[in-house]
Amino acid sequence: MNADSAGTTQQDIASDERAEEAALIERILAGENRHYSLLVERYQRRLYWSCVRLLGDTDEAEDVVQEAFVKAYERLSDYDPTYRFHTWIYSIARNRCLNVLRKRKVWSLLSFQDPEAAPIVAARDATDRTVENQELALALSECRATLPTEQRECFDLRHGEAFSYREIATALGVPEGTVMSRLGRAREKMRICLESKGVAWSA
């Protein structure tokens, strides 16, 4: 895949974002570390929900997010500005999530629970939200839970976080071809599952 020649809007935005972040990080490394909170602010929530999806636990996800940002700060000079900061911080947080999941496995021996059970967004009362959105979110969450972990993660990053194929490949450390096939399989399953739950999309 020739990465430099792509030229449409989304890529341009990504490129601007990278340049802006690289400049910001330069300033932080030069000693203006108060700017780090800007990076934290920009990504904390997205990172948090990525971790919640991986861990299925909001408290642990919050811990992981904090640890990941602290760790990223410590290693900021390792950041490669050819990637978005989001990709990098995600891969750091992801590694910590895997760590938590691994430790959880020990306890799953006691609890007989699936340590990697997919998170489910609980239905909430519909007072101030549209029922339609609630149903969509619930159907999405339930269908995602049926995917194998690696397909689900690719699908989440692609459609939930708007990562490019290359960014997913970088964050997960797999070839782009692997990302492509995981996404292909995930999408087919999701189509079937969402349709079965009455979710419609029309071209």
Add this chain to the structure above:
Amino acid sequence: MTNGSTAGNGHVVALLDRYRTGELSDEERRHVETHLEVCGDCMAALADLAAFASTVEKGYEAERALAAESDPDWARVRQEIVARTSAKKARRSWLAQHVPQTAAAVVAVLAVVIVVQQGVRGPEDVSQALRPTESSERGEVDGPKTGPPVSEPRSSELDALGALESETETLERSYDESELRDVDNMRRGARNEELDRDARLAAPGDRARELEEEPAVITGGRAADPNVVRQGQQEGFDEADRADDLRENQIAADREVPAVGEVEHAAEPKRGVFRDQVGQEKPDAAAPPLPDEEEVSKDGYYKQRRAAGEDGKVAEGEAAAVADKLEAQIEVDPEAEPLSRFEMRARYAIAESDTLVANAALEFWNDSLGAGADLEPADRERAQALADSLASLLAARP
């Protein structure tokens, strides 16, 4: 579904998602566009994909909106992160404040010495005699190799941490989650590597320890030996890093990230210092050992167990009894030395052939002891023997 009718156009269909978001090369994009002009099914597939993606994205947005009610207080989270990161800077500032004071004190002492040696000739002479000394002293203080005067890690630790860290970084970039297997092999492998390194570098480690015990000498006179040692290590790290980069995918395929997590734990508390010592500028270069990684994981354990209990999904009898036993046996004295805590866990695991505790003990070994720990040779040998027994116990009863 459009899939059936586009079966013969798989090569183009496979590109549609990236075409949609502008990730294709010019050549690929032209290829897709040319094809779309003549392939109605492919055009329909593209439209369908776009509609699907848009619906799903709406679903994610709705999910986030619903979840917003249970969001943490982001301002608080941010404050905590900022506090933890800027605390490092504050410490560095403290050093920056105090190191010049130390230098000034040295200058003052030298002044007295000079005055005594040369006899009192008047203030002008004294200040002239001092000038070069003062500037060279400050140069030393500001120089990149000085580092914090205390808590210098032993060279064996530096080496082990460096190698582990580069491995961790590589894996952090490249781990494929689908390979959650062979944890114990990885643990044993990593541990043996650490110990090898430790043994190789025992002598420089002693040298660094000696220097640590002579803080007065460190400021002015430690430039020669330890830095040579460090430079040598730095070259080693660079080579290791390059090799790791080359092997990146291979490592991802062969190794285990869960084990890396352990490695990470072992390496982390001293990372700030380590980074400084090898001369790589870091935001927290002068920061002292960092945090509570173990506490975090322990909390995780306890929380998990509590959750299991509250859910009522645990068979009350046996599993709970094991948990209690675990608690009683291995957490008897959380204040005890890591070594004795490890030994307690290990002996219990071996006596009871309890793989669960064995796992926990081995993990504890990797997290808190292992190559990075400052153990007497006899202690290390004993602990290593226990760790080996644990490993064989686990190997025998997977």
